[in-house]
Amino acid sequence: MSERQGRRGGGGRSGKRAARQTTQTKQAAFIDRKIPYFELLSDEALEQIEYNADTVLEEIGIDFRDDPEALQILKEGGADVQGERVRFPRGLCRSLIQQHAPSEFTQHARNPERSTVIGGKRTVLVPAYGPPFVRDLDQGRRYASIEDFRNFVKLAYMSNGLHHSGGTVCEPVDLPVNKRHFDMVYSHLKYSDKPFMGSVTHPERAQDTLEMAKLVFGEEFVKDNTVCTSLINANSPMTFDDTMLGSLKVYARNMQATVISPFILAGAMSPVTIAGTATQILAEAMAGMAFAQMVRPGAPVVFGTFASAVSMQSGAPTFGVPEPSLVLYTAANLARRLGVPFRSGGGLCASKLPDAQAAYEAANTLQTAALAGVNFMLHTAGWLEGGLVMSYEKFVMDMDQANMMSVLLSGVDISENGLAMDALREVGPGQHFLGSAHTQANFENAFYRSILADSNSFEQWVEEGQMDASQRANKLWKKMLAEYEAPPLDPAIDEALLDFVARRKSEFPDRDY
């Protein structure tokens, strides 16, 4: 007997309902995890990696480059500073982090209902970050513009499954490098009311981010509350540069959150093994987080990881393969043991198109990240081509996957209703459950309804134009943008933001760096 689906009609209505569902206003601010973490390694193995990371910090050390102030802070904090090489006495980083860094923190959004909590059992899903290109089915691959940036802010705002507006959702390369942060931050504050990430490409731009946040949240509020979470990448292996350190200092001093992320293409920027890579990630993340605590004790930090595996044949980064998954499971576990929130990537892929390769890679990464226990899931939606491209079609495909995460992480209802003995008694052998009282009472919330997948009969699919997933995605993002309505923003605040941006932009010339 074969296992196959039978014929059935209908489905058109479900499609319409699902499409409406993407734009409904009631959205959760984060996922509250109800299932365990998937943990790979024994305590002994994790202790060995922790011991080795401390050996890296103590014997090999970390370079903090081109930032004398940072070196001074590190020296005063108890590190051994020789030139730019910084070595940490065994246990110093861990104790600073465990003593001062919060295990979870609230990142406030301008709409209090969207304020999210990062850490503990929460999962916050965030769009992709950084691509200089965009791609859609109509125009193909092209440089990203500020219009694209706004579009992705709008799509993320409308998505139920995404809890965060992200940061550089794409690089608006039509704007000067040294001024585009104004338009990016403004877009997050204007077109969305979800929490956002600040600029990190220069300490001044970090400060501009804060100034703009103050106009929205109020100066007093921003002093003591986290209103942005920003991405500080290490220059792996074992190096932090002045750009990142400068931005880190601005944010930490102002009690704003930073994600300290070793950026690893394993085999090139770290050892070619899982355990070796995890050791290095732990050492780098601890060094960065400890530095943040030296700058301002109590500043929120997130243990970040970005790990791809480099092809040993071509040098190309690969995604969705098993080794980065094994690194991710390990790193998440190390972060929990350290007691800080953990960040990794969601829908990573190397594919050039939103095709089967992209989806296999993205799903393998997202499933891993969800089960590993990522708290701040950067790159959940849109990422294509190793992060070079933000894809409109993949963005909505990933939105669908993001929606599913809240169901998966909610686990199994074992209440009396969940156990459903009444239904089993009512229906019995050989009958069907569709009309049973239990089904009728539960069907509204039973089973996730995809906003994109076509599960209809072959005949119906043919009738509807034989579209593949990317063609349906193309329709969906256009529909969403057409239906977008901006969240309310006090006109006085909007004006103040625009004034600030105009004034600051006029204070210095455009530059391409």
Add this chain to the structure above:
Amino acid sequence: MSERQGRRGGGGRSGKRAARQTTQTKQAAFIDRKIPYFELLSDEALEQIEYNADTVLEEIGIDFRDDPEALQILKEGGADVQGERVRFPRGLCRSLIQQHAPSEFTQHARNPERSTVIGGKRTVLVPAYGPPFVRDLDQGRRYASIEDFRNFVKLAYMSNGLHHSGGTVCEPVDLPVNKRHFDMVYSHLKYSDKPFMGSVTHPERAQDTLEMAKLVFGEEFVKDNTVCTSLINANSPMTFDDTMLGSLKVYARNMQATVISPFILAGAMSPVTIAGTATQILAEAMAGMAFAQMVRPGAPVVFGTFASAVSMQSGAPTFGVPEPSLVLYTAANLARRLGVPFRSGGGLCASKLPDAQAAYEAANTLQTAALAGVNFMLHTAGWLEGGLVMSYEKFVMDMDQANMMSVLLSGVDISENGLAMDALREVGPGQHFLGSAHTQANFENAFYRSILADSNSFEQWVEEGQMDASQRANKLWKKMLAEYEAPPLDPAIDEALLDFVARRKSEFPDRDY
């Protein structure tokens, strides 16, 4: 700072090497799991489900239809038989299974190196089963033929990641229904030397399967050894029919393995909740496995699960959504507690095409099945359109995912070499690891090399024709079939098989049922 891949050259060679890799002769007979299982539920919750399943068996009962002999066996085995409704005293099924059914067993292949072990920490990956249609990029969707059947047997034979030849890899609908099993079993025995699944569409066809196996393995050998594993679906809810029971009896009496699989579209054939569905699955699987032990104590059985969720709006089965994953994690855990091997599906999807939908759905299912601890992973490769279609392109895409499973399930090497402190000491801050002694010593086996994914630069991908994953897959399966070489088979055995098939086919007229 954005997270993106840099430029790099090369990659052509890696592609060629990877292609060769699919057809190399050294293949593992199964995956030996080194990582833990992902377990969702507490012992208390699982005990509640087990208690409820026993209540289903005791109070509601299971229908065994149109098979008086089965009812007699059940009565003698201690069940309460009223008409065709069979109720089992609390604990009877569990104790029969735990007393007699092996926790793992060897399924012999005609090539002893391919003999596999099903159960315990092993994972055996098996092609899709049952589709009446095939699809490829060149000819689209069409009815499957015996030529397609042979092609998929050949592809599975050549795949490193697939350990098993499967059963009805597609329905050869160009052959009469009542005789096609001869050609199917012959194809498995002739074109592959991996283990296979027998016919279950009629007890006589099960017997024919055994007779053909005896010609290959020897009559004496087949008496005491398992040489085929066959799929017995329950007609959920809570019903077994005479076709399945008849085949089950033939196989069990001959010490051949059966997979007892509740076939569930949750919400239609089971309650609309996870825990209710898991309860029913456990009850049905236990009833079938206990029946097999009544037929012949010690006959190998596998706890099967096939769970999709029905769309409450259209009635369509959906795949790759969270609810079936939650059922799967739960059922795998229940099977382990019962102490029998567990079967579920790998690359399930509802998509009509080998596109992003297919891949998201398949990857979500396969990751879940791998982490849940499936021992016998049916439908690992090729499945499309809810099982109606066997796809050539998806088959090789899924092969690639199957290859990755052995890496994922191998976990993390925490040997001295794996911990890589030498590499970290040798390279240090700001340098790269590509040329280090540790990388050089490990690069051959470091990181999975995809046989299909394109991770090269955008420019190189453009130069090579901008192919999407399905186009590359189309090239790969054709190349594999062109390079196929049959495994050696003693000509006398081949002749005996052909004689048997010819004689039996001449004994009765063709029929369409």
